[in-house]
Amino acid sequence: MSTNSTTSDRVAKVFGEPTPHRRGTVWPARVDQYLDEGIDERDVDRWVQSACLLCSNGCGADIAVKDGRMVGIRGRAGDTVSHGRLGPKGLYGSTPWASSPDRLTRPLVREDGRLVETDWDTAMGRIVEVSKRLLAEKGPLSHGFYTSGQLFLEEYYTLAVIGKAGLGTPHMDGNTRLCTATSAAAFKESFGADGQPGSYTDIEHCDAIFLYGHNMPETQTVLWTRILDRTRGEDPPRIVCVDPRRTAVAEEALRTGGVHLAPRVGTNLALMNGLVRELFVHDWITHEWVAEHTVGVDKLRETVEPYTPEHVADICGIDPDDLRSAARIFGESENVLSTVLQGFYQSHQATASSVAVHNLHLLRGMIGRPGAGVLQMNGQPTAQNNRECGADGDLPGFRNWDNLDHVRQLADAWNVDVMTIPHWAPPTHAMQIMSYAETGSIGFLWISATNPAVSMPESARIRKILAGDQCFTVVQDLFLTETAELADVVLPAAGWGEKTGCFTNVNRVVHLSEQAVEPPGEARSDLDIFLMYADAMGFTDRDGAPVVPWRTPEEAFDAWAAVTAGRPVDYTGLSYAKLRGPSGIPWPVNAEHPDGTDRLYADAIFPTDTDYCETYGHDLITGGTVSEQEHRAMAPAGRAYLKGAPYTPAHETPSDEYPLLFTTGRTVFQFHTRTKTGRARSLDQAAPDAWVELSPADAGPLGISEGDWVRVESPRGAIEVRARIGRVMQGAVFAPFHYGHWNPDDLVDAEHRTANELTMTVWDPVSKQPSFKTAACRVTRLRAGDGPAPAPTNTASAPASGANDVEARVPATGGGSATSSRVLAETPGYALDPSQIESGREDH
Amino acid sequence: MPHLSTYVALADHSEQTLADSLRAVAEGHARQADVFHTCNTLAGWSDQHRQDLAPVVERYGEQEDVDEPERLRADALTSTREGEIGLLRDLQDLHLLATLVHSTWTVIAQGAQGLRDQQLLDVATSSREETTRQLTWLTTRMKQAAPQALIVAP
Numbered sequence: 001m002s003t004n005s006t007t008s009d010r011v012a013k014v015f016g017e018p019t020p021h022r023r024g025t026v027w028p029a030r031v032d033q034y035l036d037e038g039i040d041e042r043d044v045d046r047w048v049q050s051a052c053l054l055c056s057n058g059c060g061a062d063i064a065v066k067d068g069r070m071v072g073i074r075g076r077a078g079d080t081v082s083h084g085r086l087g088p089k090g091l092y093g094s095t096p097w098a099s100s101p102d103r104l105t106r107p108l109v110r111e112d113g114r115l116v117e118t119d120w121d122t123a124m125g126r127i128v129e130v131s132k133r134l135l136a137e138k139g140p141l142s143h144g145f146y147t148s149g150q151l152f153l154e155e156y157y158t159l160a161v162i163g164k165a166g167l168g169t170p171h172m173d174g175n176t177r178l179c180t181a182t183s184a185a186a187f188k189e190s191f192g193a194d195g196q197p198g199s200y201t202d203i204e205h206c207d208a209i210f211l212y213g214h215n216m217p218e219t220q221t222v223l224w225t226r227i228l229d230r231t232r233g234e235d236p237p238r239i240v241c242v243d244p245r246r247t248a249v250a251e252e253a254l255r256t257g258g259v260h261l262a263p264r265v266g267t268n269l270a271l272m273n274g275l276v277r278e279l280f281v282h283d284w285i286t287h288e289w290v291a292e293h294t295v296g297v298d299k300l301r302e303t304v305e306p307y308t309p310e311h312v313a314d315i316c317g318i319d320p321d322d323l324r325s326a327a328r329i330f331g332e333s334e335n336v337l338s339t340v341l342q343g344f345y346q347s348h349q350a351t352a353s354s355v356a357v358h359n360l361h362l363l364r365g366m367i368g369r370p371g372a373g374v375l376q377m378n379g380q381p382t383a384q385n386n387r388e389c390g391a392d393g394d395l396p397g398f399r400n401w402d403n404l405d406h407v408r409q410l411a412d413a414w415n416v417d418v419m420t421i422p423h424w425a426p427p428t429h430a431m432q433i434m435s436y437a438e439t440g441s442i443g444f445l446w447i448s449a450t451n452p453a454v455s456m457p458e459s460a461r462i463r464k465i466l467a468g469d470q471c472f473t474v475v476q477d478l479f480l481t482e483t484a485e486l487a488d489v490v491l492p493a494a495g496w497g498e499k500t501g502c503f504t505n506v507n508r509v510v511h512l513s514e515q516a517v518e519p520p521g522e523a524r525s526d527l528d529i530f531l532m533y534a535d536a537m538g539f540t541d542r543d544g545a546p547v548v549p550w551r552t553p554e555e556a557f558d559a560w561a562a563v564t565a566g567r568p569v570d571y572t573g574l575s576y577a578k579l580r581g582p583s584g585i586p587w588p589v590n591a592e593h594p595d596g597t598d599r600l601y602a603d604a605i606f607p608t609d610t611d612y613c614e615t616y617g618h619d620l621i622t623g624g625t626v627s628e629q630e631h632r633a634m635a636p637a638g639r640a641y642l643k644g645a646p647y648t649p650a651h652e653t654p655s656d657e658y659p660l661l662f663t664t665g666r667t668v669f670q671f672h673t674r675t676k677t678g679r680a681r682s683l684d685q686a687a688p689d690a691w692v693e694l695s696p697a698d699a700g701p702l703g704i705s706e707g708d709w710v711r712v713e714s715p716r717g718a719i720e721v722r723a724r725i726g727r728v729m730q731g732a733v734f735a736p737f738h739y740g741h742w743n744p745d746d747l748v749d750a751e752h753r754t755a756n757e758l759t760m761t762v763w764d765p766v767s768k769q770p771s772f773k774t775a776a777c778r779v780t781r782l783r784a785g786d787g788p789a790p791a792p793t794n795t796a797s798a799p800a801s802g803a804n805d806v807e808a809r810v811p812a813t814g815g816g817s818a819t820s821s822r823v824l825a826e827t828p829g830y831a832l833d834p835s836q837i838e839s840g841r842e843d844h
Numbered sequence: 845m846p847h848l849s850t851y852v853a854l855a856d857h858s859e860q861t862l863a864d865s866l867r868a869v870a871e872g873h874a875r876q877a878d879v880f881h882t883c884n885t886l887a888g889w890s891d892q893h894r895q896d897l898a899p900v901v902e903r904y905g906e907q908e909d910v911d912e913p914e915r916l917r918a919d920a921l922t923s924t925r926e927g928e929i930g931l932l933r934d935l936q937d938l939h940l941l942a943t944l945v946h947s948t949w950t951v952i953a954q955g956a957q958g959l960r961d962q963q964l965l966d967v968a969t970s971s972r973e974e975t976t977r978q979l980t981w982l983t984t985r986m987k988q989a990a991p992q993a994l995i996v997a998p
Contacts, residue, residue: 141996170991425987432988435876441928441996622882624980651881761877 004822010034010088011686011816014217014668014794015225019823020233024205026835027226029824031084034091035064035072037817047074051081051503051511051584052090053150053496054671056180056378057220058505059086060584063095063497063516070095070497070517078582078828081200081509087221089671091819092682095497097478098517100679104479104492105521115480115490120522120532123489127446128536130472134443135167140422144171144433144442147391148449149179149380152501152513154556155526156382156389158548159448160396162530165414166539166547170422171442172393174386175450177430178770179379182345184387184394185767186354186376188615190362190641191601192608193398193568194387196507198337198373199586199599203227203237204835205371206337208258208329210240212357213268213343214377217248218668218795220506224248231256238333240326242271243343244663245693245734246727247796259326262729263316265661266650266774269349272356273647274312275327277304279363284331289365293604295634296642300359303644315647317729330360335371342379342665347773351766352620352645359642368601370834375506380672382503388569389560393427396560397567398607398614401427402628405611413563415541426625429768431761434462440470447475448526449493451673453482454740457759457770458716476529479675482740493526494519500553501527502579508586508597510571512579527553565590568600568607568614583830598832608636620645623765650774651762652715654731658776660698661732662714664755668795670738678744682816689790690719690739690753693726694779696800698733706799706809707785714777717757720749723779724789725800733777736797848955849904852964855948856894856901857917859971862941862978863890865921869934872924876931879985883938886978890945893971900964918944928997932989939982946975 006017010032019028035041047062052073060079064072073094077084097103107123108115134142145163147156156174163172184194191197203209203226216224230236231252238258241249250260263271279285280301290297309320330336338361344353358374366372378384390396399406401423411418428436434456436442445466456462466473466486475487484490498519504510519525524532531548539547550556554576561571573589573596585596607613616631618624620643654661669686670677677683692712694704704710710723712733719735728734735755743750758777763770788810791797799810829836870883918941924934949972956965 138996141992425991426984428988431877436992439928440998441992619977619980621885622977622981622984623878624977624982624984626980648885762881763878765878765882 005820006822007818007820009814009816010091010819011669011682012794012812012814014088014221015228016085016821017823018229018232020229022233023230023235024835026827026830026833027083027204027229029077029083029827030821031075031077031824032086032091032819032821033072033074034817034819039066039071044071048497048514048516049580050497050513050516052086052094053381054089054093054676055087055220056381056383056506057081057222058381058503058509058511058584059090059222060511061086061090065516068517070098076582077824080583080830080832081505082222083827084824085222085225088668088816089677089683092816093671093677093680096681097676097679098495098497102479103520103523104477104490105523106492107522108490110488123491124532124536126489127474127533131444131537138443140167140169141171142443143167143169144437144445145391146430146433146445146447146450146452147174147386149174149176149378149383149386150449151382151526152499152503152553153382153385153389153560154501154553155530156385156391157396157560158527158530158556160390161414161548162534162539164390164410164421165416166534166537168420168422170393170425171428171433171436172391173428173430173433174392175430175452175455176380176383176386176392177768178455179342180345180383180387181769182350182354182764182767183340183376183378185351186358189351189355189617189620189643189766190358191606192613192615192636194614195398195568195600196375197367197600198375199507200226201598201833201835202337202371202373203230206237206335207371208238208240208333208336210242210330210336210338211249212242212338212340213345213347214339214341215243215245215247215249215343215665215796216339218666219341219379220377221668238329240329242268244729244732245796258329259322261318261322261326263318265663265732266348266653267316267647268344268347268353269356269645270307270312270315270647271318271323272353273304273307273644274309274323275330276300276356276359276363276644277307278309278324278327279331279360280304282331285363286365289604290363293639294362294642295636295639300642300644303646331364336361336366337371337373337375339375339377341377343773345769346771348650348771349645349648350764350769350771355620355643358640359644362640362642368599368604373599378506381505384504384506384508388504393429395423397564398569399567400614400616402616402625403611410563414547415543415545416547417542429763431763431768431770434465437471438465443471445471445473447473447483449477451481451483451675451740453486454673454754454756455737457756457772458761459754459756460717461761476526481673481675482742491529492521492523493529494523498523499525499527502557504587505584509584510574510579510587511584512576527556582828586832595831598834605638606640608640609638610636617641618766620766651771652760652774652776654776658714658778660777660779662712662735662758662775662777663732663773664735664737664759666738667736667792667797669792670736672738673740674738674742678742684744685815686813687790687792688745690721690736690755691724691789691791691797692721693724693728693734693791693797695728695730695732696725697730699723699725702779702781704779704781707788709782709785711780711782712758712777714758714775716760718752719755719757720752720782722785722789724791724797726791726797727800733779737772848952848959851948851952851955852897852901852904854917855945855952856897858941858945858948859890859893861918861920862938862945863887865938865941866890868921869924869938872934873931879931882981886981889974889978893974896967896971900967928989928993932986932993935982935986935989939979939986942975942978942982946972946979949975
C-alpha cells in the first residue's frame with residue numbers, strides 16, 4: 001500500500017516531502033523514520049508505542065529497540081495528529097541522549113561544597129530529613145515544587161496529590177509558566193475554563209489562517225507541514241502573519257495573498273485592538289450569535305474605539321492599510337483558524353492580547369465548527385498535563401480554587417480534610433516561588449525535569465537563588481544540567497522510553513508512551529521518585545491510609561481519570577487499553593463521547609457557569625480577581641466573555657543608553673536548553689552555538705558584519721556571541737534562548753551566551769508568564785569572527801537578503817543523517833476527522 | 845455648596861495621597877516585580893482622576909477651611925516597610941487610602957446627582973469604577989502575600 005520510500009536529510013529539508021491536497025480532503029499519510037547509522041529496519045528487535053516528546057505537537061510514534069537500546073523512531077500512520085510524520089527534532093533528537101555517556105546514573109549529594117555520588121537511601125534520607133524538619137518548624141508553606149512541561153500525566157498528578165493533599169502547599173508550578181501559562185489563562189478568561197477549542201483538522205477546512213507571534217515552521221514543524229500541504233494544494237487558505245521577523249510564515253503570507261504585520265515588539269495589544277475595531281467598523285459581526293452566546297460586547301466596542309488604523313500604525317510601526325487588509329481577510333472569510341504562541345505569550349500584555357484573538361472569533365461566531373477554530377499553542381509536549389493535573393498550582397481537573405464545592409470534590413476523592421488543600425489564595429506562580437526561595441521563606445525547593453538556571457529570566461539572579469544556603473534544592477533530571485550543578489541533592493531520572501506514562505498535546509490528544517528500555521544505572525522514573533518521597537514522608541489520609549495509594553503508572557492514570565469526572569477535561573472514558581490503538585484520542589472521552597472529541601464548543605455552550613467555571617476571571621490590566629458574587633451578577637450561564645483592555649507601553653522601552661529592543665526565541669534545531677537536541681549530532685551541528693540577529697540597518701552604523709563577535713548588554717547582564725545580519729526588524733535584536741554553559745562541542749567560550757542574562761523579571765498580571773520579549777539593550781562590536789555566525793540559514797535566522805553579500809558567503813544548513821519517508825497510497829481512517837466523516841467514510 | 849466643594853477638594857487630595865503612596869510602595873518593594881509595575885500603573889490612574897477633576901475644582905474652588913472632613917484626610921506613605929510582612933502592611937495601608945478615595949467618590953456622586961452636575965457625576969462615576977479595580981488588586985495581592993508573610997516569613 002505504500003509508494004516508494006525516499007531518503008532525505010531533514011536538517012536541510014525540514015518539512016520533508018510535500019503531500020499537497022485539496023481543501024476539505026483528508027491530509028495524506030506519510031511515514032517518517034530514522035534509525036541510527038548502521039541499523040537496518042530488519043535489525044530492529046521491536047517497535048514500542050509512544051509519541052514524540054520534542055515539541056508540543058504530539059506526533060504519534062513508535063520507538064525502535066535493538067539489544068535493549070533505543071535506536072530510532074518511526075511515525076504512526078494511523079495517528080490523528082501527524083498521519084505518520086515526524087519533524088527533524090523528533091527524528092534525530094528522540095533517542096541519542098539516552099545512551100549518552102554523561103547520563104546521571106547515581107544520586108549525588110553535596111559534601112563540603114561538592115556533589116558526590118551516593119546511594120538512593122542516603123540521597124532520599126537527606127531530602128526527607130530536611131523536609132520533615134522544615135514541616136515541623138515552619139509548616140508546608142516552606143516547601144516549593146518546580147516542575148516541567150516534559151513529565152508524564154501520572155507524574156504530575158502524583159506530585160499534585162503529594163503537594164496538595166500530603167503536604168498542603170500552594171507553592172507548585174512548572175516551567176509551563178514560561179511557555180504556556182498564557183494559553184491557559186486566555187482560555188479561562190474567555191471561555192471559563194482551560195481547554196483547546198480547536199483541532200488540527202481545522203487546517204483542512206479553513207479559508208484563512210492567522211498566526212499570532214507563532215513561528216510554527218520552527219516550533220511545530222509537522223503542523224506547519226500540514227499547513228503547507230494546504231497552501232500548496234487546491235483552494236488554499238490565505239495566511240496572515242503577526243511577527244517582527246520575516247519568518248517563513250511571513251513569506252507564506254505574502255505568497256498566498258495574505259498579510260505580514262510586523263508590529264514593534266511589545267505592541268501586540270494595540271494591533272489586536274485595531275483588528276477588533278475594524279470588525280465593528282465594517283460590521284463584520286454575527287450579531288445574533290454574539291447576543292446569544294457572549295457577554296460584554298458593548299464594553300469591548302468602547303475599549304477598542306480609540307484604535308483607528310492610523311493610531312495603531314503609529315504605535316506598532318506598521319502600514320495602516322496592512323491592518324485594514326488583515327482585518328478584511330478575517331471579516332470576509334467564512335472559516336478562520338487562529339494560532340498563537342510565544343510572540344504573544346512571552347510578550348507585553350500577554351493575556352489581554354491572546355484573549356483578543358478569541359474576541360475576533362467570538363464576534364464572528366467562528367468557533368466550534370470545522371475550519372473555524374483557535375489553537376492557543378503550547379511550547380512543550382506535556383505542558384497540557386501540568387495544567388490539567390495541577391502540578392502548576394491549579395487544582396486538578398480545571399477546578400476553581402475559589403469555589404469551595406470544587407475543593408470539596410478533591411478532598412473527598414483524596415479522603416483528606418478540605419482545609420489541607422491549599423485554596424485560600426491564587427496558587428503561587430514560578431517567579432513568586434523563586435522570590436520566596438530567594439529570602440529563604442521557601443526553604444525546600446524541588447526541581448524536576450527543567451533547567452531554570454538557563455531558561456528563567458534574569459538568569460544571574462536565578463543561579464544565585466539556587467546556589468545559596470537559604471534554600472535546600474533538590475534537582476531530578478537526566479543530566480547534570482546547569483541547574484543540577486547548583487543543587488544540594490541530585491536525583492538521576494529515567495526519561496522518555498525508559499518509563500511508561502501518558503501525555504496530552506495542544507489539541508487535547510492523549511497518547512500512551514510505553515517503556516521501551518531500562519533506564520541506565522540506578523536512574524528511576526520520576527513517578528517512582530515521587531512515590532519514594534511520599535512513602536518516606538508517610539503522608540496519610542483521614543483514615544491513616546497512604547494519600548498516594550497507587551504504585552504503577554496505570555493505577556495513577558486510573559486515579560486521575562476518576563477525578564476528572566464531570567469536568568471539561570473528562571478522561572473517564574480513557575484507559576491504557578483504549579490508548580493502545582492506532583491513534584491518540586482527544587478528550588473529553590466519556591459515555592457521551594466514547595471515541596473522544598475533535599473540537600470543543602460545537603454547541604456554543606461554554607464552561608462559564610458560576611458553579612462550573614475554573615475561574616471567576618481577572619482584571620486584564622491588574623490581575624485583580626473577580627469575586628464569586630460579581631461573577632454571579634454577570635450571569636454568564638454558558639456564554640463566552642468578550643474582554644478587552646487598552647494598550648499600555650512595555651515595562652522597559654529603548655532609551656539613549658539602551659537603544660535597541662532585545663527579544664528571545666527559538667530555532668528549529670534545538671529544544672529548550674538542548675538537553676536532548678544538543679546530544680543529537682545532526683541537530684547540534686546545525687545550530688552549535690548561540691548568536692544574535694541584527695537588521696542590516698542597525699548593524700551598519702555599529703560597524704558590525706556577519707560573524708563578528710558582539711557584546712549585547714541590558715541593564716541586567718550581557719552576552720558575547722556572534723552576529724547574524726538577518727531578518728529581524730530594524731530596532732530589534734533577536735537571540736535564541738537555548739544556550740547555557742553546557743558545551744558538548746568544547747567551544748572556546750560558552751560562559752557568556754545565555755540570552756536570559758539580559759531579560760527582566762516581569763510577568764503578565766493574569767497568566768504570570770514572564771516576558772522574554774521586551775527588554776532594552778545595546779550592542780557593541782568586539783572583534784571580527786572567523787566565518788559566518790553559527791545560525792541556521794534555512795530558518796528565520798537566514799541572512800538578510802542582499803546584505804553585504806552575506807547570503808553568498810554563508811553555507812547552507814544541512815548535514816543531517818539520512819532519514820526515510822514514504823507517502824501511503826491509501827490514507828488510513830481517522831475516527832474523528834471531519835474530511836472523512838463528511839465524505840461518508842466512517843467505516844473505520 | 846461649601847460642603848460639596850470641600851469634598852471635591854478631599855477627592856483631589858486623597859487621590860494625590862494615594863498616587864504618592866502607590867509610588868512609594870512601588871519603589872520600596874521594587875524587588876517584587878509585580879508590585880513595582882502594578883503600583884506604578886495604579887498611581888497613573890489616580891493622576892488621571894485628578895486631571896479629570898481639575899475643571900470641576902476650578903468651577904467650585906477648593907475649600908480648605910471646613911473642619912469636619914479634614915479629619916478624614918490621611919497621610920501619604922512616605923517610607924515603606926521591609927520584607928514580606930512589611931509588604932503586607934504597606935498593601936493594607938494602600939487599601940485604607942483607596943477606601944477613603946472610594947467612599948469620597950461615592951459621596952461626591954450623590955452630591956453631583958442632587959445638583960444635576962453631569963460633568964462631576966461622570967468624573968465621580970468613572971473614577972470610582974477604577975478605584976474599585978485598585979481595591980480589587982490590593983485585596984488580591986494581600987490574599988496572595990498573607991499566608992507566607994504571617995506564617996513563614998522570617
